Amino acid sequence: MKRISIKMKIMIWFTAAMIIMVVGTSAVNFFISRQVLDQSIQERLLDTVSSNAQEIEYRSSVSGEREAQDFFLSYNGGVLEIDDDFLNYSEGIYTALVDSDNNLLYGELPVRLDSDEAFSYTAVGTIKSDGEKFYVYEKQLSGNNLEGLWLRGFVSERESANVLYNMVRLSVWLIPVIAAAALVGGYVITRRSFLPIGAIDSAAREIADSRDLTKRIDIGGHDNGHMTKDRSGKDEIQNLAQTFNEMFDRLEDSFNAEKQFTSDASHELRTPLSVIKANCQYALKFAEGEDDFRESLKAIEDQADRASVLLSQLLFFARLDQKQGRVHFDFIDLSKTVSSVCADRKILFPCGVSLKTKISPEIFCKADENLIERLLGNLIDNAVKYIGKGDRVTVTLSRQDENIRLSVEDNGIGIDPEAMGKIWNRFYMADESRHETHENSFGLGLSMVKEIARLHKGRMEVESTPGIGSCFTFILPG
Incomplete structure (x- = not known):
């Protein structure tokens, strides 16, 4: 892991984090969706049964206005009219009409309740049949001569499972797509973000190899051929590259100043040293008496004082530049x-x-x-x-x-x-x-x-x- 580049580490982390986030979000959504779907199916069961209850009416006879699609059923000395809007099967929900003896009068049921179980599901309950789980709800009819009649509704739990299956199938396709998009996006972002770092490394190597302090890191933002110092609209790495450029500017200025300073100091010291050497040569070769020697020594002393003052001043600058506690x-x-x-x-x-x-x-x-x-x-x-x-x-x-x-x-x-x-x-x-x-x-x-x-x-x-x-x-x- 230590040998992997920072760029690759960021990409791996970015992609892994995205996958974990998507998987975690999908799991949470799956759990929540299951609860919501179960609740929704139960509410649909209640609504369907209650709606069908409004479509049943008792008549003493079949005389009078009637619709051809209506269904009529003899009951209690009269007729039960079941409107054609009655839905005995709708979107996976079964609804059937039964009497108080648990006899099926109209509709169809996927599960038949025993007598000891019948009429005990006045609130939505669950029942298993052949390994399949059903929600069941029973509603007693009320109205003229409708006593003793019940509507019984069933819906399989598989209705919500089918929806969840579609969600899972969608997630199976979605997670790789999101991971791929995250990988591509992370690669593009990190590659563009790390370009200035590569430029910094390249410029530093070129400066080290060529000792050319005039080289700079190209980070864009040129104005008439010169790099601008405006930091607006730049990210942190670009600002870092610009800071390096400014540091190189100062290093170049300092190097040039020190080079000029050394040249000037050498020039200034050359004169007193030349005078000292000339007087020494004169004294050794041509001095004929004490006065000549004294004159040469006096000239040497004056030039030595001059060189001493210059060296003292140069030392003062050196100490100030280095800030050696002075x-x-x-x-x-x-x-x-x-x-x-x-x-x-x-x-x-x-x-x-x-x-x-x-x-x-x-x-x-x-x-x-x-x-x-x-x-x-x-x-x-x-x-x-x-x-x-x-x-x-x-x-x-x-x-x-x-x-x-x-x-x-x-x-x-x-x-x-x-x-x-x-x-x-x-x-x-x-x-x-x-x-x-x-x-x-x-x-x-x-x-x-x-x-x-x-x-x-x-x-x-x-x-x-x-x-x-x-x-x-x-x-x-x-």
Whole structure:
């Protein structure tokens, strides 16, 4: 059973359940129908006998108007007129007229009752004759000179058995037909339902074999050649396939980002390593005195510091991506933290650049204080990097509605509109000419800011006008 596919298991279960249901329903219907049919036959027997009782009339003579089909029978000094509507046999029911001495006067009976049994079935009863069961009912006539006359009715139990036999015969044909229909229907439904699973398996195998993350599971719903993400009108398995496609999208994005990140990191590390190697070669081959050695060692130290800063920043990203317990959320006084960072950074500001703060007091939130300090420090450093002498940086902390807003605004060179979508990318620098002039600047600061904002379930917004300045805002749910 374990080797049978899920699709086949569903089909077997579906078919077996349908057969059991049909057989069970047929058995219940058979039992109920038998009870109902027996009751119905008894009621028909009562109705037939009672109806025939209305067709018998006593006359003192046969003179007067009469119908040719009527039957006349001498009785008690007069005549019994039995109307032609009297049915001595109708749909398996026998009816006969007998006198008080149990003599048959009119009609026919399949069973003759002994004298000790006669006139004891004033309610429907049963009697067996030659192994056959009959329902019997006797009704005493009432009316002028009809005393002592009885109508006796019989009907065989086989009348209901015949109907039940037809039902059983129909069920014998119906059950295989229903089972076959269930099997075909179950096969069609399960086959169509499991098609996306086959596509998932095929796509996963192709991706594993070819390592091509651009492949997707075809589940239909194409729009201008592209697969849509609308889940309406799709079943659970199709939604699962679409979820896999979305997962593949994220994997492809992550793979491409990591590939680009590795390429950029290699490029950034190549420069300090090349400088270190060149200075080592110069010192070994051409240095003539202590001053030459010191100059080479100083250059090596500077490039080692640069590489160390880069590796430290890369390690920070790795830890954030892997979430190795480095994020610790505590209830902090954000106003105090922002004030402390601004005070520390102000000391390091270039001459002629001012720092202005607008910090609302007693703003508390749940956050990682170290990460918030790094976020604000990176925003301030980024602002200082692109302003000139006489410019200023403004840090604002406030609470608006249910959010906390931390803004860093400068009146520097601003950001070109074409670069707005790239500033959050790792290693991106808005002004390539500044790549070497700003020491230890790798274009990772804003990427860190965005990642820290995401970890705090917040977001970053930026407004910038070239030649006027920029404003970066961290919006934190409060």
